[in-house]
Amino acid sequence: MTQYEEGVVSAEASDDERVIESALRPRTLDELIGQNRVRDQLGLVLEAAMSRGKPPDHVLLSGPPGLGKTTLAMIIANELATPLRITSGPAIQHAGDLAAILSSLSEGEVLFLDEIHRMSRPAEEMLYMAMEDFRVDVVVGKGPGATAIPLEIPPFTLVGATTRSGLLPGPLRDRFGFTAHLDYYETSELQQIVHRSAKLLDVPVTDDGAHEIGARSRGTARIANRLLRRVRDFAQVRSDGIVREDTARAALALFEVDELGLDRLDRAVLDALCKRFGGGPVGLGTLAVAVGEERETVEEVAEPFLVRCGYLQRTPRGRMATPAAWKHLGLAVPVDAAYAPSLFDVED
Numbered sequence: 001m002t003q004y005e006e007g008v009v010s011a012e013a014s015d016d017e018r019v020i021e022s023a024l025r026p027r028t029l030d031e032l033i034g035q036n037r038v039r040d041q042l043g044l045v046l047e048a049a050m051s052r053g054k055p056p057d058h059v060l061l062s063g064p065p066g067l068g069k070t071t072l073a074m075i076i077a078n079e080l081a082t083p084l085r086i087t088s089g090p091a092i093q094h095a096g097d098l099a100a101i102l103s104s105l106s107e108g109e110v111l112f113l114d115e116i117h118r119m120s121r122p123a124e125e126m127l128y129m130a131m132e133d134f135r136v137d138v139v140v141g142k143g144p145g146a147t148a149i150p151l152e153i154p155p156f157t158l159v160g161a162t163t164r165s166g167l168l169p170g171p172l173r174d175r176f177g178f179t180a181h182l183d184y185y186e187t188s189e190l191q192q193i194v195h196r197s198a199k200l201l202d203v204p205v206t207d208d209g210a211h212e213i214g215a216r217s218r219g220t221a222r223i224a225n226r227l228l229r230r231v232r233d234f235a236q237v238r239s240d241g242i243v244r245e246d247t248a249r250a251a252l253a254l255f256e257v258d259e260l261g262l263d264r265l266d267r268a269v270l271d272a273l274c275k276r277f278g279g280g281p282v283g284l285g286t287l288a289v290a291v292g293e294e295r296e297t298v299e300e301v302a303e304p305f306l307v308r309c310g311y312l313q314r315t316p317r318g319r320m321a322t323p324a325a326w327k328h329l330g331l332a333v334p335v336d337a338a339y340a341p342s343l344f345d346v347e348d
C-alpha cells in the first residue's frame with residue numbers, strides 16, 4: 001500500500017462503509033436531495049408505468065462514483081413496491097450466470113446490474129435479447145451439435161449503473177428506455193445531505209458546520225457523509241460534540257482536506273507540477289515518480305478532480321498547471337514562457 005491510499009476524499013466506498021451507507025440512503029424519490037431533473041423525470045416514468053400496470057422501461061444510471069446510483073436503483077424498486085435483485089458486471093463471467101439470474105426473476109422484479117460496462121461479451125449479448133424480448137437462448141452442447149433452447153423470462157425492469165457510459169456498446173445503450181445522468185452536487189445540496197445524515201446519526205450540526213463539510217466534499221454525496229463522520233469523531237473527542245464551522249475546519253485540517261476538498265495527494269501533484277517542473281508540460285510517469293505514487297493513482301485518483309477544478313490540463317505534451325493552480329498554492333503565476341512549447345517536453 002502506498003502513502004496516499006485510503007484517502008478520506010476517495011469517491012469509492014470501502015467495505016465497512018457500505019454498511020453505514022445503507023443506513024443513510026434515502027428510500028423514496030421525495031427523500032432524495034438534489035438531482036432534481038433526474039428525480040422529476042424518473043418520477044414520471046415510474047408513475048406512468050404503475051398506472052398502466054406494467055413494469056417501466058429499463059433504466060440506465062450513469063455518473064461518477066458516490067453520487068447516488070445504487071441509492072436510485074433501490075428507490076426505483078421501493079417506489080414500484082417490487083423486489084430488487086442486485087448483481088454486477090464483474091460478477092457475471094459467463095452467459096450462464098446471467099441466464100440463471102434472469103430465469104429466476106419474478107414478474108415485475110427490478111434487476112440492478114451495477115458496473116454494467118464490466119460484463120463479459122457473451123453475457124452482454126444475452127442481455128440484449130432479454131431486455132427486448134424477455135427471452136434468452138440457452139445454448140446446450142458445443143460445436144456443430146450445439147442447440148439453443150429458448151427460455152421465456154417474466155417481464156422485468158433492468159436498472160444498469162455505470163461510471164463509464166462511453167464504454168457501453170451502442171446496442172446495449174439503445175435498449176434502455178430512460179437514461180439518467182447524475183451530476184455533481186452543489187455545496188448547498190451537500191449541506192442539506194450533511195444535515196440529513198447528521199440527523200440519522202444523531203449528531204448535532206450547525207448550518208455553518210454543514211456548509212463547511214459540504215464545501216469540501218468535491219460535489220460528492222459519499223464524501224460528504226464520510227467527512228461528516230470524521231468531523232463528528234473530532235467534535236466528540238476534542239470538543240463538545242457539536243459540529244460547528246470551526247470544529248469542521250480544525251477536523252478537516254487534521255485529515256488534510258483543504259477548503260476545496262483537495263487532499264494530500266492532490267496538493268503534492270500540484271506542488272510538484274508547479275515547483276519542480278515549472279508548471280509543465282511534464283509526462284504522467286515523471287509526475288508520478290516525483291510524488292512517489294503509481295501512475296494509475298495519479299491519473300485516476302488525483303487528476304480527475306484537479307482537472308475539474310481547472311488546476312491541471314492534460315495535453316498531448318504532458319500535464320500542465322493552469323494559472324489557478326499557482327494561485328491555489330499561493331505562488332505568483334510565472335510570466336515567462338511556462339505555457340509555450342518547450343524543447344524539453346517529456347512525452348508519455
Ligand SMILES: Nc1ncnc2c1ncn2[C@@H]1O[C@H](COP(=O)(O)OP(=O)(O)O)[C@@H](O)[C@H]1O
Pocket residue numbers: 020021022024025026031032033034035064065066067068069070071072193221222225
Ligand atoms: N441525493 C442524495 N441525497 C442524500 N444522500 C445521498 C444522495 N445520493 C447519494 N447519497 C448518499 O451517498 C452515498 C453513496 O451513494 P451511492 O448510491 O452508493 O452512490 P453510487 O452508487 O453512485 O456510487 C450513500 O450513503 C447515500 O446515502
Ligand SMILES: [Mg+2]
Pocket residue numbers: 069070071114
Ligand atoms: Mg454504487
